[in-house]
Amino acid sequence: QVQLVESGGGLVQPGGSLRLSCAASGFTFRNYPMSWYRQAPGKERELVAFITGAGGSTNYADSVKGRFTISRDNAKNTVYLQMNNLKPEDTAIYYCKLMRVGLTYWGQGTQVTVSS
Secondary structure: OOEEEEEOOEEEOOOOOEEEEEEEEOOOHHHOOEEEEEEOOOOOOEEEEEEOOOOOOEEEOOOOOOOEEEEEEOOOOEEEEEEOOOOHHHOEEEEEEEEEOOEEEEOOOEEEEEOO
């Protein structure tokens, strides 16, 4: 069965960095685009970044362009989100997402808190 397991969240000061990981299993990882989403308290879940299956194309929310980088290692079945110059407004639970055969799969999420 499909499993997505995020890790790497934590508490960081403004201006700091974190790298999130999402380990995938149960499907042919390299064949599918992957996305990172986030949900802040009281807000809707929003798309943060997207990457194609081969990793050749990426897209970002305007709010994170130039600060976040999505990447993937298809040999390790893992997608990453490198987050630099973090801001308090980046505080949220971060989720990775897979869409496959008409179904949507989410990981359990990892909490990122940006605070001094």
